[in-house]
Amino acid sequence: MKKIIIIGAGIAGLSAGIYARLNGFDTEIYEMHHTPGGECTGWKRRDYYFDGCIHWLVGTKPGTPLNAVWREVGALDASVPIILNDTFYTIDYHGQRINLYRDLDRLEGHLTEVSPADKQLITQFCRSIRALKPMSMPTEKPYDMMNALDMAKMAITMAPFAKHFSKYEKLSIGEFAAQFKSPALRRALTAVIPAQYKATSLAVTLASYANGDSGWPTGGSLALARRMEKKYLDLGGKISYKSRVDKILVENATAKGILLDSGQHHLGDFVISAADGYATIFEMLEGKYLSEQLQELYSNRQAYPTFTSVQVSLGIDGDLSQYPSSLDLALESSINSGGIDHKHLGLKHYCFDKTLMPAGKSVLTAVLHADFEWWKNKYDLGEAYLSEKERIAAEVIAVVKKHYPEAQDKIEVVDVATPMTYHRYCNAWRGAWMSFVTTPQSKIRFIPGKLPGLDRFYLSGQWTLPPGGLPTAVLTGRWTIQRICRAVKQRFKTN
Numbered sequence: 184m185k186k187i188i189i190i191g192a193g194i195a196g197l198s199a200g201i202y203a204r205l206n207g208f209d210t211e212i213y214e215m216h217h218t219p220g221g222e223c224t225g226w227k228r229r230d231y232y233f234d235g236c237i238h239w240l241v242g243t244k245p246g247t248p249l250n251a252v253w254r255e256v257g258a259l260d261a262s263v264p265i266i267l268n269d270t271f272y273t274i275d276y277h278g279q280r281i282n283l284y285r286d287l288d289r290l291e292g293h294l295t296e297v298s299p300a301d302k303q304l305i306t307q308f309c310r311s312i313r314a315l316k317p318m319s320m321p322t323e324k325p326y327d328m329m330n331a332l333d334m335a336k337m338a339i340t341m342a343p344f345a346k347h348f349s350k351y352e353k354l355s356i357g358e359f360a361a362q363f364k365s366p367a368l369r370r371a372l373t374a375v376i377p378a379q380y381k382a383t384s385l386a387v388t389l390a391s392y393a394n395g396d397s398g399w400p401t402g403g404s405l406a407l408a409r410r411m412e413k414k415y416l417d418l419g420g421k422i423s424y425k426s427r428v429d430k431i432l433v434e435n436a437t438a439k440g441i442l443l444d445s446g447q448h449h450l451g452d453f454v455i456s457a458a459d460g461y462a463t464i465f466e467m468l469e470g471k472y473l474s475e476q477l478q479e480l481y482s483n484r485q486a487y488p489t490f491t492s493v494q495v496s497l498g499i500d501g502d503l504s505q506y507p508s509s510l511d512l513a514l515e516s517s518i519n520s521g522g523i524d525h526k527h528l529g530l531k532h533y534c535f536d537k538t539l540m541p542a543g544k545s546v547l548t549a550v551l552h553a554d555f556e557w558w559k560n561k562y563d564l565g566e567a568y569l570s571e572k573e574r575i576a577a578e579v580i581a582v583v584k585k586h587y588p589e590a591q592d593k594i595e596v597v598d599v600a601t602p603m604t605y606h607r608y609c610n611a612w613r614g615a616w617m618s619f620v621t622t623p624q625s626k627i628r629f630i631p632g633k634l635p636g637l638d639r640f641y642l643s644g645q646w647t648l649p650p651g652g653l654p655t656a657v658l659t660g661r662w663t664i665q666r667i668c669r670a671v672k673q674r675f676k677t678n
């Protein structure tokens with residue numbers, strides 16, 4: 184049996200492990216943390232579970248190609264109810280309410296009512312969303328394994344969407360929103376996904392939502408990761424937690440194994456890194472195997488920015504279920520989160536999933552985009568970091584108390600995660616969650632997973648398929664094993 188060493192037990196690493204076991208490889212995953220899931224995680228504080236990842240999961244809809252993949256890896260099954268809220272997001276723009284409904288006719292009618300002057304743009308946008316509803320990302324095999332026939336088939340499948348897709352490719356969400364006359368609609372369109380992303384991202388996300396996909400798996404992110412961990416272990420895979428990889432061992436331009444920070448080394452026939460891309464390429468491999476494409480991605484930060492954020496999580500001894508679950512609130516005075524002034528605050532309560540907190544209580548989170556360097560400087564100063572966390576929590580709590588009277592004197596638990604949290608716990612480059620933002624300037628969409636001049640080594644995970652996200656993590660794990668199966672001339676199996 185050939186042995187595959189996998190670095191990282193995030194969703195990509197677990198996916199690679201599961202498919203590797205299904206294809207008869209001996210596998211061991213080395214994970215620096217003590218828990219599976221990587222960025223797909225959550226944490227318990229007293230009676231409350233705070234989710235740190237899933238806002239929407241593409242592939243929850245049965246019958247879609249991605250759903251089949253989630254089922255293959257044991258992340259979703261009949262025992263996991265999927266929760267589909269009718270309203271994706273509610274935007275409170277200085278008292279004016281806008282609801283991004285799942286039902287497209289309702290959405291179109293509502294937006295037109297909010298701003299009759301924008302009727303034409305609203306109609307066009309909703310027409311495109313409607314047309315994009317059946318679109319799904321190709322799951323079958325990685326692009327580098329597609330032959331001319333596969334490419335032709337993909338082109339035919341994608342043809343009906345091309346017109347609607349290309350319309351929004353050259354615009355950022357911010358530029359698209361700026362075409363609207365209503366300030367409330369302009370805000371609504373930039374509230375869900377950061378304004379730098381291509382407008383296509385918003386259209387495709389709303390289309391997936393309108394298609395009855397992009398739901399919430401009951402139990403949340405950590406439970407999903409644990410189901411994948413179980414599937415992997417049940418298949419006979421091994422995981423070593425608290426095992427941080429320092430170096431990938433290379434001999435004669437061939438990956439031979441890994442060196443842990445404990446000084447131990449482990450050898451294998453193949454090495455897959457499903458850890459952070461920067462840490463893999465520039466630290467574990469010391470930047471020796473760079474393609475032009477990778478150089479461009481990691482140096483042109485204007486074309487390929489990344490995002491990170493602060494998450495304030497509150498455990499509240501009160502029931503917030505009467506409020507919209509996801510709310511974007513225009514603030515009377517802005518909140519500063521590490522060098523960035525926020526005039527709006529994104530709040531989310533999780534009362535739709537009763538498994539996360541005791542009856543009658545609520546979990547409420549606020550997410551604010553943040554500057555990694557700013558938080559790193561504070562972290563390096565020690566105390567300043569803790570006092571900043573307290574300050575930002577106090578500012579969020581003040582807003583929460585004002586807008587949710589049930590929270591007055593009822594906040595039992597406060598937790599703050601910063602960009603440094605993602606960096607420290609997931610080794611995430613610049614604290615990034617998701618990978619490179621796909622802006623209208625981004626040309627690179629796909630990284631083949633092989634590095635020039637390095638044999639028997641494969642890159643996997645969100646950094647190989649911008650803009651990242653859980654679907655790309657699970658798919659790239661699968662694709663990596665498809666590549667290895669091809670390398671050893673073995674047919675790829677899924678069960």
Ligand SMILES: Cc1cc2nc3c(=O)[nH]c(=O)nc-3n(C[C@H](O)[C@H](O)[C@H](O)COP(=O)(O)OP(=O)(O)OC[C@H]3O[C@@H](n4cnc5c(N)ncnc54)[C@H](O)[C@@H]3O)c2cc1C
Pocket residue numbers: 190191192193194195196213214215216219220221222223235236237238239240241426427428429457458459462605608609610611616617618643644645646651652653654656
């Ligand atoms: C706040 C937030 C919200 C999000 N919302 C969504 C959402 O709604 N929908 C969605 O689809 N996605 C969402 N994402 C993105 C999603 O979580 C990621 O895209 C996905 O989890 C990435 O998976 P991955 O396996 O590629 O990488 P990671 O999760 O980064 O996994 C890498 C693993 O490698 C380990 N590792 C790193 N370095 C080493 C080393 N040297 N040695 C050993 N192990 C190492 C890490 O500890 C980690 O476990 C969100 C992320 C965050 C943080």
